[in-house]
Amino acid sequence: DMIFRLDSGDKRKNLIASGDALFAQGKYAEALAKFLEAQAILGDQALTAKVLDSQFELLLAEAERLKGLKQYDAAIKTLELARAKKPSEAARIDAMEAGMKMVMEYDVLMAEGDKAFAAADFAKARDAYNKASKKLDTDEIKKKVALANYQVYLKSGKESLAAKQGDVARAYFLQAKKYVDPAGIKPDEVDNLIRQAEALVPLTP
Numbered sequence: 160d161m162i163f164r165l166d167s168g169d170k171r172k173n174l175i176a177s178g179d180a181l182f183a184q185g186k187y188a189e190a191l192a193k194f195l196e197a198q199a200i201l202g203d204q205a206l207t208a209k210v211l212d213s214q215f216e217l218l219l220a221e222a223e224r225l226k227g228l229k230q231y232d233a234a235i236k237t238l239e240l241a242r243a244k245k246p247s248e249a250a251r252i253d254a255m256e257a258g259m260k261m262v263m264e265y266d267v268l269m270a271e272g273d274k275a276f277a278a279a280d281f282a283k284a285r286d287a288y289n290k291a292s293k294k295l296d297t298d299e300i301k302k303k304v305a306l307a308n309y310q311v312y313l314k315s316g317k318e319s320l321a322a323k324q325g326d327v328a329r330a331y332f333l334q335a336k337k338y339v340d341p342a343g344i345k346p347d348e349v350d351n352l353i354r355q356a357e358a359l360v361p362l363t364p
């Protein structure tokens with residue numbers, strides 16, 4: 160019986176050491192399994208805390224996974240489960256939820272902008288993209304803001320060109336050209352339109 164207790168004690172110690180190492184590597188599920196196995200041999204307050212920490216980190220990882228899938232409601236519910244596990248980590252949970260809500264708002268505005276852009280309502284698209292850029296400053300949104308601006312000025316320029324207002328059209332097209340590089344598009348179209356506008360402007364003697 161004494162030998163069994165010694166063997167169990169060694170096994171428990173090894174399990175806890177393995178769990179600690181796995182936890183430090185971010186392998187929370189594997190760490191939890193080791194801690195639970197050690198707890199089955201003999202539980203104490205320190206081990207209970209390790210189990211709780213592993214469960215908490217697993218919930219945070221799951222919330223991040225759900226966020227990546229854009230399942231924000233489920234992600235926030237998972238964060239609330241984590242909060243219930245460790246109320247002392249409320250500030251960390253609050254920060255994660257705030258970040259998640261920011262991404263949610265960004266996605267809504269991006270979808271709004273994309274819908275308006277597809278309908279050729281470029282001014283509305285630009286407005287939505289600009290609002291999205293205030294939520295998250297990403298390369299994606301910078302490009303979309305530039306593309307919307309390009310189309311807004313291009314559209315106004317084409318309208319002026321159709322009305323034979325060459326100087327006004329040229330001014331709009333030159334504004335549009337400023338967004339060619341940030342939007343990642345070729346300048347051929349706008350350069351051609353600038354030439355057409357210039358052809359309408361009477362030469363000064």
